[in-house]
Amino acid sequence: MSALDRCYSIPDLREAARRRLPRGVFEFVDRASEDEIAVRNNRDAFHKIRLMHRALVDVSGRKTETVLFGKPAALPMVIAPTGAAGLCWHEGESELAKAAAKAGIPFSLSTASMTAMEKIVASGGPAVGGRLWFQLYVWKQRELSHALIERVKQAGFEALIVTVDSPVGPNREYNQRNGFGLPFTPTLRFILDMMRHPLWVQSVLLKYFTTIGMPRHENYPPEYQKSILSGVGSREALRADSLNWDDIKRFRDMWPGPLMLKGINRVDDAVRAVEAGLDGLIVSNHGGRNMDSAVATLDVLPDIAEAVGHRTTLILDSGVRRGSDIVKALALGAKAVLTGRATLYGTAVGGAEGAGKAISLIKSEFDKTMAYTGCRSVDAITADILFGERGANRWRDAAD
Amino acid sequence: MAALDRCYNIADLRAVAQKRLPRGVFEFVDRGSEDEVALRNNRAGFERIRLKHRALVDVSSRSMATTLFGKPISMPMAIAPTGAAGLCWHEGELELAKAAAKAGIPFTLATGAMTSMEKIAEQAGPSAGGRLWFQLYVWKRRDLSHQLIERAKAAGFEALIVTVDTIVPPNREYNDRNGFLLPFYPNLRFTLDIMRHPGWMANVLMKYLTTIGMPRNENYPEPYRTRVTSRDPERAAVMRQDSLSWEDITIFRKMWPGILMLKGINRPDDAVKALEHGVDGIIVSNHGGRNMDSAVATIDALPDIADAVADRATVLLDSGVRRGSDIAKALALGAKAVLTGRVTLYGTAAGGADGAGKAISIIRSELDKTMAYTGCNSVDEITTDIFFGDSQGNQRRDRVGAMA
Numbered sequence: 016m017s018a019l020d021r022c023y024s025i026p027d028l029r030e031a032a033r034r035r036l037p038r039g040v041f042e043f044v045d046r047a048s049e050d051e052i053a054v055r056n057n058r059d060a061f062h063k064i065r066l067m068h069r070a071l072v073d074v075s076g077r078k079t080e081t082v083l084f085g086k087p088a089a090l091p092m093v094i095a096p097t098g099a100a101g102l103c104w105h106e107g108e109s110e111l112a113k114a115a116a117k118a119g120i121p122f123s124l125s126t127a128s129m130t131a132m133e134k135i136v137a138s139g140g141p142a143v144g145g146r147l148w149f150q151l152y153v154w155k156q157r158e159l160s161h162a163l164i165e166r167v168k169q170a171g172f173e174a175l176i177v178t179v180d181s182p183v184g185p186n187r188e189y190n191q192r193n194g195f196g197l198p199f200t201p202t203l204r205f206i207l208d209m210m211r212h213p214l215w216v217q218s219v220l221l222k223y224f225t226t227i228g229m230p231r232h233e234n235y236p237p238e239y240q241k242s243i244l245s246g247v248g249s250r251e252a253l254r255a256d257s258l259n260w261d262d263i264k265r266f267r268d269m270w271p272g273p274l275m276l277k278g279i280n281r282v283d284d285a286v287r288a289v290e291a292g293l294d295g296l297i298v299s300n301h302g303g304r305n306m307d308s309a310v311a312t313l314d315v316l317p318d319i320a321e322a323v324g325h326r327t328t329l330i331l332d333s334g335v336r337r338g339s340d341i342v343k344a345l346a347l348g349a350k351a352v353l354t355g356r357a358t359l360y361g362t363a364v365g366g367a368e369g370a371g372k373a374i375s376l377i378k379s380e381f382d383k384t385m386a387y388t389g390c391r392s393v394d395a396i397t398a399d400i401l402f403g404e405r406g407a408n409r410w411r412d413a414a415d
Numbered sequence: 416m417a418a419l420d421r422c423y424n425i426a427d428l429r430a431v432a433q434k435r436l437p438r439g440v441f442e443f444v445d446r447g448s449e450d451e452v453a454l455r456n457n458r459a460g461f462e463r464i465r466l467k468h469r470a471l472v473d474v475s476s477r478s479m480a481t482t483l484f485g486k487p488i489s490m491p492m493a494i495a496p497t498g499a500a501g502l503c504w505h506e507g508e509l510e511l512a513k514a515a516a517k518a519g520i521p522f523t524l525a526t527g528a529m530t531s532m533e534k535i536a537e538q539a540g541p542s543a544g545g546r547l548w549f550q551l552y553v554w555k556r557r558d559l560s561h562q563l564i565e566r567a568k569a570a571g572f573e574a575l576i577v578t579v580d581t582i583v584p585p586n587r588e589y590n591d592r593n594g595f596l597l598p599f600y601p602n603l604r605f606t607l608d609i610m611r612h613p614g615w616m617a618n619v620l621m622k623y624l625t626t627i628g629m630p631r632n633e634n635y636p637e638p639y640r641t642r643v644t645s646r647d648p649e650r651a652a653v654m655r656q657d658s659l660s661w662e663d664i665t666i667f668r669k670m671w672p673g674i675l676m677l678k679g680i681n682r683p684d685d686a687v688k689a690l691e692h693g694v695d696g697i698i699v700s701n702h703g704g705r706n707m708d709s710a711v712a713t714i715d716a717l718p719d720i721a722d723a724v725a726d727r728a729t730v731l732l733d734s735g736v737r738r739g740s741d742i743a744k745a746l747a748l749g750a751k752a753v754l755t756g757r758v759t760l761y762g763t764a765a766g767g768a769d770g771a772g773k774a775i776s777i778i779r780s781e782l783d784k785t786m787a788y789t790g791c792n793s794v795d796e797i798t799t800d801i802f803f804g805d806s807q808g809n810q811r812r813d814r815v816g817a818m819a
Contacts, residue, residue: 023588024449062452065711067681068701070579070689075658337449339709379586380449386583386657387707402681402711 019365019372025336025357028373032103032363037208037215039195040102044359047303048185053311054303057334060311064343065402069389077385079378081393083351084174084273084294084328086146089119090378091341091393094370095302095332095353096150096176096277101129101230103363105222111362112139112147114370118378121146123176123353124234126163131233132170140171148174150277151266152181153258159236164269166234175270176297177263180278182256185305260291267292275330280310285319288327295328302333302355313344320348338380342388345396419766419773424781425737425758428774432503432764437608437615439595440502444760447704448585453712454704457735460712464744465803469790477792479782483752484574484674484695484729486546489519490779491742491794494771495703495733495754496550496576496678501529501630503764505622509538511763514771516545518779523548523576523754524634526563529623531633536570548574550678551667552581553659559636564670566634575671576698577664580679582657585706664692676731681716683723686730696729703734703756714744721749739781743789746797 018035022028033041047054081091094115100107108130115122116139124135124147132149139145149172153160167175189195194202209216223230232239267274275295276288288296298316300309312333320329331344332353344352354377361373385391388400422428433441447454479490494515500507508530515522516539524535524547532549539545549567553560567575589595594602609616623630631640668675676696677689686697699717701710713734721730732745733754745753755778762774786792789801 021592023591024586026450027588062450064709065456065715066707066709067711067716068580068679068707069682070677070680070685071659071661071664073658073660074582077657337708339449339707343709383583383586384707384709387580387710402716 019369022364022372022376024376025360025373028360028364028369028376029356032360035212035215036103036363037205037212039190039193039205039208040099040215041363042189042193043187043195044097044099044103044356044363046187046189047307048187048305049307051303051307053300053305053307053309054334056309056311057300057303057313058336060313061334061337061340061343064313064346066339066342066384066388066400067402068387069400072389072391074386074389074391077382077391079382079385079393081351083121086173087119088121088146088351090374090381091345091349091351092120092335092374092377092381093148093330093351093353094120094122094358095355096123096125096128096148096178097355097359098125098127100125100359100362102219103359104366104369105219106130106134107359107362107366109135109138110367111358111370112145113143113367114358114361114374115139116143116145117367117371118374119144120374121148121173123148123150124172125150126152126234127232129230129233132167132172134233136170136172147172148176148273148275150176150178152178153255153262154239155255155257157262157265159239161265161269162236163234164266168270168272172272174273174275174295175266176275176277177266178277178301179258180280180299180301180305182258185301186307187304260287263288263291263293273328275328277332278305279319280312280315282315282318282322285323285327289323293327295330296323297330297332297353298349299332299353313347316344316347316349324348335377338377338382339384341377341381342384342390342396342400345393346398346401419770422765422773422777424777425761425774428761428765428770428777429757432761435612435615436503436764437605437612439590439593439605439608440499440615441764442589442593443587443595444497444499444503444757444764446587446589447708448587448706449708451704451708453701453706453708453710454735456710456712457701457704457714458737460714461735461738461741461744464714466740466743466785466789466801467803468788469801472790472792474787474790474792477783477786479779479786479794481752481794483521486573487519488521488546488752490782491746491750491752492775492778492782493521493548493731493752493754494523494759495756496523496525496528496548496578497756497760498525498527500525500760500763502619503760504767504770505619506530506534507760507763507767509535510768511759511771512539512545512547513543513768514759514762514775515539516543517768517772518775519544520775521546521548521573523550524572525550526552526634527632528634529630529632532567532570532572534633536572540571541573547572548576548674548676550576550578552578553656553663554636555656555658557663557666561666561670562636563634564667568671568673572673574674574676574696575667576676576678576696577667578678578702579659580681580700580702580706582659585702586708587705661688661692664689664694668693676729678733680720681711681713683719686720686723686728690724690727694728696731697724698731698733698754699750700733700754714741714748717745717748717750724749736778739778739783740785742778742782743785743791743797743801746794747799747801 112122194205273294277297331349361369512522549572594605678698732750762770
């Protein structure tokens with residue numbers, strides 16, 4: 016596939032995705048919220064960290080493998096849950112899951128995905144060497160969410176991720192402008208947009224039409240499982256602003272496997288989560304897509320790692336675009352990162368092959384950064400490779 | 416040469432080079448890696464430092480001359496090793512070496528050069544008043560590297576520089592895009608690129624083709640001295656550097672009685688280790704921001720390394736030097752001299768030895784003026800006393816600033 020061959024980095028894949036996708040879909044994936052301050056800050060935080068390369072350590076046998084929740088991962092990276100994978104490619108979630116299984120890293124399926132979880136288990140589950148995590152948005156009618164958890168357990172997912180940073184719908188103004196809201200109401204602008212992308216219409220949209228019809232949220236309970244065109248059941252039922260620690264207690268009782276909270280930003284919340292028996296915490300600001308004033312995840316990571324890093328598995332997302340970003344997150348206390356956009360760009364360009372390309376680009380960058388900094392194993396990545404004093408760095412960042 | 420006469424600073428020379436060179440060659444010389452963060456930071460590191468000018472000191476007899484490894488130099492600068500000089504100008508390494516000899520500063524020949532070391536030694540070596548250093552990339556097959564060291568010794572090179580910051584090939588995505596990779600295989604884009612630069616084609620490429628044929632890495636051992644167009648897969652394998660270790664340095668130290676330097680030291684602990692291995696010089700470098708894109712700016716890393724080394728070895732700095740004032744800043748923070756790579760390559764591309772000489776003289780004039788402004792009559796007088804803010808506080812602020 017020649018478009019993929021010409022991509023040498025995630026920014027290249029992003030550019031190729033921009034050309035391929037209707038603007039409404041691309042911006043839904045690519046952009047953030049309001050003035051897009053959080054998304055810029057996420058990137059800046061990574062750029063601010065300077066590494067010192069290490070001379071003359073024989074790193075020829077270095078390994079990028081690690082262990083997450085007791086099982087091996089080829090790379091300290093996991094595919095983040097994303098709602099729009101199925102609009103980037105026909106059954107994009109399935110493609111992503113396949114790519115993840117092939118690369119030896121876990122894949123997270125979003126509640127809002129357009130491919131049924133059972134299908135993902137078949138195409139990217141343990142049978143093909145995959146590790147599957149499920150991300151949960153909690154509905155107002157809790158019994159429906161509880162039923163969903165049972166369905167996830169039945170399907171054989173290894174871990175459950177509860178997203179706790181989306182109590183309200185974010186201000187993603189471009190979605191309104193593009194006519195790309197859920198429920199999806201095609202405006203004239205969106206129809207023109209699609210007409211400019213016939214390849215997408217043919218290879219994504221028409222494939223759905225000729226099989227299942229309009230894409231649906233396949234993991235929603237039957238009463239909500241309407242096509243994305245429908246407004247039924249979405250707005251009011253999806254209200255999550257009553258989600259609280261009592262729910263987490265309940266989920267803990269229901270879910271024997273690894274249980275994670277996604278969207279922890281505060282040290283006190285992290286401590287409370289660990290006390291509530293969570294196995295993992297994902298330091299996330301939803302890729303800068305929710306609260307636009309959110310602190311960069313890399314900036315809050317050190318404090319959280321200091322407080323709970325030894326008692327839980329800390330994972331970071333939001334802003335990872337380069338392999339060196341993983342090195343920085345690990346040096347500051349994370350055990351792994353999630354990538355959302357990076358692998359979605361790849362999916363949009365070439366399905367499983369494109370997602371695989373994205374993973375391999377990041378893996379190669381990660382491997383090189385390990386080599387430069389003299390780290391032969393993932394465990395060897397510590398704050399020792401950071402330039403400057405960690406405290407000074409942190410406070411300076413906070414002051415900025 | 417008219418184009419050179421219109422160049423008043425390095426940025427001007429860069430602009431001429433950009434016009435003259437095919438895009439693939441220019442970007443290979445000019446750019447960094449990945450998102451080019453390190454490249455920008457190297458410059459920002461220098462630009463952050465503020466100097467105070469000194470009033471009413473008689474500086475009319477000031478001098479930039481100093482000594483480096485016991486021998487005189489006309490200014491605290493040496494030419495860095497660069498692989499692409501021979502693509503900027505026909506036998507560009509030789510042009511650079513001649514310019515350096517004329518200006519009274521050392522020249523470093525890269526392992527990847529396209530002109531043989533013997534030719535450089537003959538035409539720009541001690542007999543022509545030049546000081547020659549040789550930069551070593553270590554091949555997987557160590558015996559071949561050891562042979563190369565013997566060859567450099569026999570050719571009369573004064574110093575050996577072992578590059579230690581290139582253990583894996585960097586991500587220079589523009590090279591892939593431009594079709595500018597080694598082994599070099601011209602894609603359509605590069606072919607069109609060359610055709611848009613007939614001057615370069617006539618003066619550089621055709622001169623090789625009509626004499627030696629396609630340029631080769633003339634200093635590679637015989638089995639690997641292939642055309643730059645060769646796609647021999649074994650060549651990539653021998654270039655693997657990720658097993659390079661301190662044991663190699665021990666061996667090189669035994670083999671090389673002359674000046675031995677490590678290029679690409681970023682950490683004070685590595686600098687101390689280098690001293691324990693008997694090296695004479697340490698070059699604080701991040702390869703011009705061309706390798707690890709998250710690398711700390713060298714001017715930010717320098718003070719701690721200079722403290723750790725004290726007077727036990729000669730500390731040099733490179734990466735980001737574009738103005739004479741940058742040299743003053745590096746010297747104040749503990750370097751004995753700097754290396755320039757791109758600066759003198761831009762000059763070479765713009766006008767061969769004349770252009771390289773022009774680049775050196777521009778930097779020289781800028782350093783001279785900076786010394787005059789700050790009241791320094793000799794390079795030994797350049798200390799952090801000329802910095803704004805107390806020297807320690809300033810350093811700290813710079814370091815923290817580098818993080819932010």
